[in-house]
Amino acid sequence: MEKDTITALSTYPLQSAIAVIRISGVKTFEITSQIFISKNNQSVHNLSSLKRIFGFIKDNEQIIDEVILSVYKSPKSYTGEDMIEISCHGNPIIINNILNLLVKKGIRIAEPGEFTKRAFLNGKIDLSQAEAVCDIITAKNEMALKIALNQLAGKEYKVFEKLHSDIINILTYVEAEIDFADEDIQKLSMEQILKEIKKIEEQIDYLIKNSESGILLKEGVKIAITGAVNTGKSSLLNLLLNKNKAIVTHIPGTTRDIIEDNYNIDGFPVKIFDTAGIRETDDIIEIEGIKRTFETIKSADIVLFLLDGSRKINKDDIDLFDKIKDKQHILIINKIDLPVIIDKNTIKSAFNISEIKNILKISCLKNSGINDLTKTIKNIIINKNIFAVDDIIIANIRHKEALTKAKVLLQEAKESTKTKAYELIAIDLKRAADEIGSIIGKITSEDIFENIFKNFCIGK
Ligand SMILES: Nc1nc2c(ncn2[C@@H]2O[C@H](COP(=O)(O)OP(=O)(O)OP(=O)(O)O)[C@@H](O)[C@H]2O)c(=O)[nH]1
Ligand SMILES: [Mg+2]
Structure with a gap:
């Protein structure tokens, strides 16, 4: 879990009936109780035992706004950390006053997408779901929205997870051949290995074609x-x-x-x-x-x-x-x-x-x-458009690129079956599995992270 506690406005920063300020991290309850007084003098000493509470945000004796707090205790929250959402009046002056007060108390303003990044790091969602959150907010048409909602529901995750484990499965057989060449354990013939690689390649081919249509529909x-x-x-x-x-x-x-x-x-x-x-x-x-x-x-x-x-x-x-x-x-x-x-x-x-x-x-x-x-x-x-209507639709350029790289690696692995170069097959299979794993966040790098979360708005 991340050490520092973060906050940001999650709604639009213009005049509106209500605005929502999010706080997430270990000091959420401690700091919020320092600035919050419940309306019916309910003790907020142990905020975490409450779900929703009505009262005032105060800077010493000065009332800043009348608010409702929604309380989420770790791990049952969006980020997986302790979280509070302050619903205040949607006046930019009030919003600023509350945020300034939180910062004065030691809470940091969140980076774009940082709440969702924490949700991923704490295992609440996979990487493709994190991307779906951004896509849902920015979807410009019904079709794009539908695709993103399916992605958030985890449909894409299931497909990539299965593909990943199928590759690892073949890899296990190839590695058994390397490590226990002379021993009498269950093995796959080279023809069977080739057949299995081809099966996966077909699925990847289908997904690449599908993603071309998906990207077209989304954009x-x-x-x-x-x-x-x-x-x-x-x-x-x-x-x-x-x-x-x-x-x-x-x-x-x-x-x-x-x-x-x-x-x-x-x-x-x-x-x-x-x-x-x-x-x-x-x-x-x-x-x-x-x-x-x-x-x-x-x-x-x-x-x-x-x-x-x-x-x-x-x-x-x-x-x-x-x-x-x-x-x-x-x-x-x-x-x-x-x-x-x-x-x-x-x-x-x-x-x-x-x-x-x-x-x-x-x-x-x-x-x-x-x-x-x-x-x-x-x-x-x-x-x-080549996909069936109820099919999953991949509409993310990063996912398409990873699939394309995995396909090239599988083709190389297929080549190596001709010379029975087990070590080379294993390397390519491992790298292909990593490419698929990178889509759902089994493998991550700073680059992928930065690219995904820089497109988010602050507060999400
Ligand atoms: N008779 C006739 N005139 C047309 C038709 N379509 C366009 N025009 C006329 O052709 C002229 C040019 O039309 P525009 O739509 O501005 O053509 P454009 O290709 O955008 O021109 P540029 O922006 O200058 O490249 C205008 O006087 C139009 O009224 C048509 O179907 N029949
Ligand atoms: Mg013209």
Whole structure:
């Protein structure tokens, strides 16, 4: 257990009906009883025997606020330590006065996520659950929230725990072969070892694919609207969002900066980006805008590539297509309310491609073809998602990275089965188990710790 006692405001630091200040650590009860007077003169000498108590926080004779204390005795608390939550009035002046008083009495202000870090260190939750706490607070859509709540419920923990013990199980057989090569004990043949490693690899493969979808759902699918200047990108953004978000004019080069917004397609969270139109230019603002367009394209999951159907394909279209052709994209011929002078064939020959997977015709002006576009985007998103609905969904980049490293190590172990290099197999299996263990906190390092808890808010 940590030695010092910590405190922080756990609610939002603005005016509100109620605010909650948390205290955790060995001196929680001792120090709180020095500043708390119960309303009905109940003795608070032994605070730990109480659950909830009404009274005043006082600095000597000065009343600071009327409060309710919720008392949690170790180990039955969030952190596993002695804890008190002071529910006071949500006035920032009162909150500051109480925190200052606690600090004066020797309690330290908590670091971001320190309560949850203590919960992990005291074995109340595993590391993936600690991360889920942060994800629950910061979830930006229903889907992300659902994933995080499942993670907090420990579903992910069970999967990784099983995977970890399965690897250790094979490792035990491999080590028995090293240590007791000549003795008559139960062993696995090399074929059996290989078969077992392959089984685990399959599970890891599934989880990696699953995590790609999970991360997509959590962060929102990133869609970039791109095209040469004046093709109608901002008009399309406004239609999809159903609001006048971006400026639309007939002047080429209207959009300079990236314009970003969130919406959802039948519950799938989407982050959509309108970008600066591409053309040769000397304007330094536009050049910077175009640079940002290319950065946005790079990080996008789906690119909407707009062409102006009323004009011939030009060099700007061709140069930009070259940049997006390897990304998941949809070709969109806009302005079909005007006489259209390009079609699938002219596009194929201009872009020098033999097949176009997704191509649609729309008119932003007449609001036509937008439903088909939305359906096409949805189909792409659904095709990316490979998991069953009631499955666990891994949506954490750190977990995905650990799984990927474990997979590489298992592949190396498989290689070593060919030469019967038991020692090498054992090393790789051990390292693969450690990678999986690091997800749930069986193995931890300062780096992992720092990265996880720095994203927390203070008071959690
Ligand atoms: N006729 C017709 N005009 C359209 C259509 N969509 C957009 N426009 C017009 O095309 C012009 C450019 O539209 P924007 O949406 O600003 O185009 P953009 O691609 O964002 O342009 P930049 O930001 O300059 O790259 C405006 O005058 C729009 O009204 C359409 O479907 N049909
Ligand atoms: Mg624009």
